[in-house]
Amino acid sequence: MGSYLVRRLFWTVITIWAILTVTYFIAYLVPSDPARLIAGQHASAATLASIRRALGLNRPLWYRYLVFANQFIHGNLGYDFIMRRTVAGQVLQAAPLTFYLAVVAVCFELIIGIPIGIIAAVKRYSFVDNFLRFLSILGISMPTYWVGSMLLLLVAFKLGWLPLGGVSASGVILPALSVGITGSAFYARILRSSTLETMRMDYVRTARAKGAKESLVLFKHTIRNSLIPVITYLGLDLGALLGGLIVTETIFNWSGLGFLLNQAIGNDDGSLIMGVTLFSASAIVIMNLVVDIVYAFLDPRVSYS
Amino acid sequence: MSLPAVNPVPTQSLAEEQIRTPLQTAVRRFLKNKLAVFGLVLVVIMILLAIFAPSLAPMSPYTSYPDGTTMQGLPLNPTWQWHHFFLGTDASGRDEMSMLLYGTQVSMEVGFMATLITLVIGVVIGLISGYVGGMLDNVLMRITDVVLAFPLFLFVILLRSVVIHPTVATVYEVIGILGWAGIARITRGQTLAARKLEYVESARAVGVRTPSILFKHIFPNIMGPIVVYGTLLIASNILLESALSFLSIGVPDPTVSWGKMINLGLSWYQTDPWLIVWPGIAIALATLGFNLLGDGLSDALNPRAGE
Numbered sequence: 213m214g215s216y217l218v219r220r221l222f223w224t225v226i227t228i229w230a231i232l233t234v235t236y237f238i239a240y241l242v243p244s245d246p247a248r249l250i251a252g253q254h255a256s257a258a259t260l261a262s263i264r265r266a267l268g269l270n271r272p273l274w275y276r277y278l279v280f281a282n283q284f285i286h287g288n289l290g291y292d293f294i295m296r297r298t299v300a301g302q303v304l305q306a307a308p309l310t311f312y313l314a315v316v317a318v319c320f321e322l323i324i325g326i327p328i329g330i331i332a333a334v335k336r337y338s339f340v341d342n343f344l345r346f347l348s349i350l351g352i353s354m355p356t357y358w359v360g361s362m363l364l365l366l367v368a369f370k371l372g373w374l375p376l377g378g379v380s381a382s383g384v385i386l387p388a389l390s391v392g393i394t395g396s397a398f399y400a401r402i403l404r405s406s407t408l409e410t411m412r413m414d415y416v417r418t419a420r421a422k423g424a425k426e427s428l429v430l431f432k433h434t435i436r437n438s439l440i441p442v443i444t445y446l447g448l449d450l451g452a453l454l455g456g457l458i459v460t461e462t463i464f465n466w467s468g469l470g471f472l473l474n475q476a477i478g479n480d481d482g483s484l485i486m487g488v489t490l491f492s493a494s495a496i497v498i499m500n501l502v503v504d505i506v507y508a509f510l511d512p513r514v515s516y517s
Numbered sequence: 518m519s520l521p522a523v524n525p526v527p528t529q530s531l532a533e534e535q536i537r538t539p540l541q542t543a544v545r546r547f548l549k550n551k552l553a554v555f556g557l558v559l560v561v562i563m564i565l566l567a568i569f570a571p572s573l574a575p576m577s578p579y580t581s582y583p584d585g586t587t588m589q590g591l592p593l594n595p596t597w598q599w600h601h602f603f604l605g606t607d608a609s610g611r612d613e614m615s616m617l618l619y620g621t622q623v624s625m626e627v628g629f630m631a632t633l634i635t636l637v638i639g640v641v642i643g644l645i646s647g648y649v650g651g652m653l654d655n656v657l658m659r660i661t662d663v664v665l666a667f668p669l670f671l672f673v674i675l676l677r678s679v680v681i682h683p684t685v686a687t688v689y690e691v692i693g694i695l696g697w698a699g700i701a702r703i704t705r706g707q708t709l710a711a712r713k714l715e716y717v718e719s720a721r722a723v724g725v726r727t728p729s730i731l732f733k734h735i736f737p738n739i740m741g742p743i744v745v746y747g748t749l750l751i752a753s754n755i756l757l758e759s760a761l762s763f764l765s766i767g768v769p770d771p772t773v774s775w776g777k778m779i780n781l782g783l784s785w786y787q788t789d790p791w792l793i794v795w796p797g798i799a800i801a802l803a804t805l806g807f808n809l810l811g812d813g814l815s816d817a818l819n820p821r822a823g824e
Binding site: 223226227230231234235238239342345346349350352353354355356357358361362364365369450451452454455458459462463473474477478480482485486488489492493496497500 | 552659662663664666667668669670671672674675676678679752756759760763764765766776779783786787790793794797800801804805808809812
């Protein structure tokens with residue numbers, strides 16, 4: 213167990229280092245002039261020159277990279293180039309909102325996905341199963357931001373049940389639901405196949421042979437065990453979840469990381485784009501680590517070798 | 518010519534069952550799956566629409582028609598007249614129907630090209646890693662693990678946002694270059710299994726060169742999972758392109774894209790909701806087609822399916 217944790221931690225650090233390096237090289241090497249990337253395409257020559265000085269572009273590449281990495285380790289992501297505020301400050305302000313939205317969204321994914329998965333498994337190979345399968349595939353085929361737009365149009369605008377956007381207690385429902393509708397399909401499919409697998413297990417047959425009621429067999433013996441892959445998938449889902457959140461936040465003016473990123477894109481603010489990417493990617497990698505560790509404690513069958 | 522009666526089979530139907538090649542079995546199983554066939558039909562329609570969009574489109578998708586907006590400068594509602602703003606117009610007076618048809622081109626081009634790039638990179642890495650093994654395999658798979666942990670969408674946005682003069686090719690190159698880790702893993706696993714097969718060992722024994730073993734002997738044998746993965750990848754790449762275009766960092770103007778149409782339409786949802794409804798349905802249908810097709814192929818090619 214101890215060596216598993218150490219190894220897992222080591223690879224997390226390596227991954228974050230790789231993310232840092234790739235982000236750095238994408239942002240500062242691909243364009244011919246980083247100053248122009250940061251200042252935007254309409255900056256004056258004087259502005260460009262001052263930014264080049266500020267960035268230390270006269271220094272060798274390896275030196276600049278080390279400075280950048282050192283700043284990152286100390287939680288410094290630089291300044292955005294429109295408002296001149298610290299990127300780290302803005303990111304930290306936006307992150308809790310995205311995290312809150314993500315948690316609600318995952319709840320919706322599970323609330324929608326788990327019943328569908330169980331029903332599909334119980335009614336396996338029937339019309340209902342096929343229909344739910346079609347619904348699931350339809351779910352993953354719709355763009356999250358389009359589902360969001362339609363919810364905005366129908367539920368918020370036409371029916372007026374929920375706010376059109378902004379951060380508020382009820383404002384979280386629609387963006388979270390858009391992510392939930394499209395993301396639930398994966399959970400439904402994983403749960404269907406793991407439930408089918410569990411149903412073939414000896415202990416389920418034993419429970420049934422003892423004369424346990426079918427509902428008891430299903431809920432106590434089968435589903436409890438078939439939920440394990442769902443937990444694993446929660447960890448893997450984080451990246452996809454964030455992708456969905458980025459576009460959904462924009463639609464509902466939910467001022468989280470996606471909203472910030474979209475503003476940065478609109479303003480051509482390379483420094484802010486890079487900061488949000490670095491922070492979110494690192495956060496996902498660390499969350500994955502946490503999920504893995506929790507999982508290793510929960511499930512004694514995980515091999516640590 | 519009939520089968521030699523050395524080992525008489527009980528019934529005629531069983532005999533027919535036995536002489537079917539794996540491919541025939543797969544095709545048969547695929548055709549029995551109604552959803553899969555529906556997916557195939559959708560995909561074929563989308564490809565045809567993309568190819569013939571210029572001749573099918575009733576008007577120009579790039580022209581802002583002077584009579585394309587109301588006196589107040591608002592988008593037109595659907596007229597249901599094919600050559601006169603059938604599905605209405607957008608806020609700049611462009612014909613919605615023609616834009617929808619041309620949007621198919623970008624979706625298909627990005628969907629197929631990005632997937633092709635991803636598959637080429639991923640399959641080559643997976644084949645080498647699985648076949649050569651040892652230290653190289655270790656290094657390649659560790660790198661793959663790290664890349665797999667990258668949130669794809671963020672890095673696509675980052676890479677795309679540093680390109681100052683983007684084209685349609687920029688979009689599919691960016692998507693294609695970053696997504697190879699998943700298929701590299703799958704290919705490696707399949708290659709590991711195929712490497713131990715007798716015909717591969719005998720090919721090696723008679724001195725066939727490694728590239729030839731990899732691409733002539735192993736690759737055709739492991740194509741099933743790659744085709745399935747590729748088909749599903751086209752679907753997710755279509756979604757990715759539309760999301761990038763929605764965030765206005767997708768294909769550049771004046772190229773028409775469904776995601777961009779939804780982005781523009783969102784400003785008008787209170788008066789002209791159709792502007793976000795049509796392109797959304799188009800994206801969903803295109804993606805649904807590839808997802809159903811991939812799902813059906815996966816079932817048809819899986820020897821354990823249909824139990």
